[in-house]
Amino acid sequence: MNPVFEAGQRGEKVRSDCWVRLEPRASGGLELSVQSKVDAMYGDAVRATCRAVLEALGVRDAVLSVEDAGALDFVLAARIEAAVKRAGLGVDAAFLPAPGPGFGARSTRERFRRSRLYLPGNEPRFFLNASQHNPDAIILDLEDSVAPPAKDAARLLVRNALRVVDFGPCERMVRINQGDRGLADLDVVVPQNVHVILLPKVETAEQVQAADARAEKARQTAGLDSPCLLMPIIESALGCFNALAIASASPNVVALTIGLEDYTADLGAQRTAEGRESFWARQVVVNAARAAGVTPIDTVFSDFSDMDGLRQAVLEAKGLGFEGKGCIHPRQVPVVHEAFAPTSEEIEKAKRIVLAFEEAERRGLGVVALGSKMVDPPVVKRALRTVQMAEALALLPPDWRVQAEMPSTKGREGGKGEG
Numbered sequence: 419m420n421p422v423f424e425a426g427q428r429g430e431k432v433r434s435d436c437w438v439r440l441e442p443r444a445s446g447g448l449e450l451s452v453q454s455k456v457d458a459m460y461g462d463a464v465r466a467t468c469r470a471v472l473e474a475l476g477v478r479d480a481v482l483s484v485e486d487a488g489a490l491d492f493v494l495a496a497r498i499e500a501a502v503k504r505a506g507l508g509v510d511a512a513f514l515p516a517p518g519p520g521f522g523a524r525s526t527r528e529r530f531r532r533s534r535l536y537l538p539g540n541e542p543r544f545f546l547n548a549s550q551h552n553p554d555a556i557i558l559d560l561e562d563s564v565a566p567p568a569k570d571a572a573r574l575l576v577r578n579a580l581r582v583v584d585f586g587p588c589e590r591m592v593r594i595n596q597g598d599r600g601l602a603d604l605d606v607v608v609p610q611n612v613h614v615i616l617l618p619k620v621e622t623a624e625q626v627q628a629a630d631a632r633a634e635k636a637r638q639t640a641g642l643d644s645p646c647l648l649m650p651i652i653e654s655a656l657g658c659f660n661a662l663a664i665a666s667a668s669p670n671v672v673a674l675t676i677g678l679e680d681y682t683a684d685l686g687a688q689r690t691a692e693g694r695e696s697f698w699a700r701q702v703v704v705n706a707a708r709a710a711g712v713t714p715i716d717t718v719f720s721d722f723s724d725m726d727g728l729r730q731a732v733l734e735a736k737g738l739g740f741e742g743k744g745c746i747h748p749r750q751v752p753v754v755h756e757a758f759a760p761t762s763e764e765i766e767k768a769k770r771i772v773l774a775f776e777e778a779e780r781r782g783l784g785v786v787a788l789g790s791k792m793v794d795p796p797v798v799k800r801a802l803r804t805v806q807m808a809e810a811l812a813l814l815p816p817d818w819r820v821q822a823e824m825p826s827t828k829g830r831e832g833g834k835g836e837g
Contacts, residue, residue: 425500425571427540428485434543436489440501441481448472448479454486467491471498475508491515492578493542500571514577520584524644525613527672530554530807531713531742533754534591538563540572545579549586551748552755557591560603561618569595573606580610589613591649594629604632609640613647614672619680620650621657626667633670647672649715653680658699661706674707675715675744676700691727693734704739716740722747732757759811760804768808771801773822 420441428437452464468482471494482498489497492515502508535553537544539560548556558576560569576592593616594603604615617629626648633646648671650664657664658681665674678696682689689695700716707714716735719728732743732754743754760768770788775798778786786793808814815821 421505423501423504425504426489426497428487432487434488434490434493434546435541436487436494436497437485438494438497438501439483440477440498440505441483442477442505442507443479443481445479448477449481451481451483452486453484455488456486463491464494467494468498471495471513472502474513475499475502475511477502477507489542490546490582492582493575496575496578497571499574503570503574515582518582518584520586521581521611523585523587523590523611523613525589525647527647529589530810531589531673531715532758533742533745533751534589534715535745535748535751536563536593536718539576539592540564540568542575542579545583548748549584549588551751553588553745553748553751554742555589555591555614556585557593557616557744558607559593560607561593561595569599573603577606577610580607580612591616593618593651601629601632604629605636608633608636608646609642611642611644613644615646615648616675617648617650618677619653619657620664621654622660623663623667626650626664626671630668630670645670649673649675651675651677652699652703653677654684655681655699657681658702661702662709665706665710665712671710671712673713673715673742674703674710675742676703676717678717679720700735700738700740708739713742714740715742716744718744718746719750720746722750725749725753728753729757755811759813760808764804765808765813768801768804769814769818769822771798772805773819775801776819 420443422439422441424437424439426437427435448469450465450468452461452468454461454464464484464486468484472480472482486494495513495515499513531554533553534555534557535548535551536557536559537548539558558579560572560576564572580590590612591614592607592612594600596619615629615633617626620626630648637646648668650671652658652661652664652674661674665671676699678689681699682695685695687695704714719731721727728750735743736758745751745754771793774788774793775786786798805814809816
């Protein structure tokens with residue numbers, strides 16, 4: 419009996435996925451056996467995809483069995499390719515689906531990263547609607563959410579998703595694995611126009627530099643003109659002590675974040691709701707990020723049923739200097755955005771500072787003054803970012819500057835009375 423190789427998922431609760439079983443043989447051509455919930459409408463298309471993938475990977479003699487639970491073509495193709503490569507076939511070949519409309523999406527270094535929604539990299543059912551929850555970024559996760567035996571298959575699935583799925587305005591992120599497996603992840607996902615790579619459990623600047631060099635090589639080979647940005651994750655005591663070096667390790671580092679589950683495990687401490695055990699580490703990450711000129715991003719809030727707790731955690735993070743937080747469930751996204759939004763008092767103060775700054779620029783003054791107080795450049799920068807966020811969230815009208823310059827009726831009448 420010939421050996422068989424499997425990939426994908428099967429069972430009553432599986433949806434938007436499939437299970438495939440490949441039995442290579444010495445001769446006899448290709449034999450397909452397809453069971454599909456949508457066979458009446460799409461059975462011929464499923465079989466055509468199966469043949470196209472096998473042909474592209476150089477498999478000409480095999481029995482392929484498929485149990486389809488509504489998998490789209492890019493999912494089916496990834497599952498077949500995983501089974502083929504587990505069989506030791508098609509090692510130097512790949513079946514790349516045609517790029518979809520979102521493949522060319524661009525990002526920028528300076529943008530909001532308030533929320534980043536984690537999606538398990540081996541669960542395609544979460545991919546298609548992820549952007550409808552309006553996170554600032556989606557993370558296709560190849561690390562902790564993927565079981566070790568499925569990591570090779572998840573890598574191919576994430577590659578295909580980056581090519582096909584339109585994530586809308588969301589920044590496209592991938593959390594890779596540690597060590598050599600993570601470097602191999604970069605070879606596969608970077609050419610698919612991933613915007614930001616999350617580097618897990620970083621403890622030294624050299625780890626960042628190794629990943630940066632590998633990503634840059636993959637980017638150049640693919641002919642992409644936009645840099646692949648990096649977000650190292652601090653998850654240990656050693657990482658905390660090297661945080662500034664890590665944040666400064668490459669010009670492609672755009673943000674620094676922290677993972678408290680692994681950090682507290684490294685300390686031998688229990689993670690608590692109060693967070694006293696991690697307060698120092700979070701402050702280290704904020705200070706290292708600010709010193710390096712990158713964005714500090716807080717850890718995830720693991721209880722997705724506790725919205726009040728999440729809101730308080732985000733407000734605390736904002737108070738510490740963080741500008742974003744990880745999300746493990748879509749319902750967390752609007753709460754995170756609301757809590758990170760500037761208050762009316764913050765907006766009014768920022769407006770006054772921005773107007774004073776712009777007036778000083780028009781007059782060619784090197785110093786910004788607000789009343790009798792001098793305003794330092796970092797304060798101006800923070801005010802500009804607050805106004806930018808308020809505008810983006812429609813908390814300020816586009817013509818707020820014009821409105822601010824118009825004296826109110828009440829003010830004019832008051833002036834006449836005093837005269």
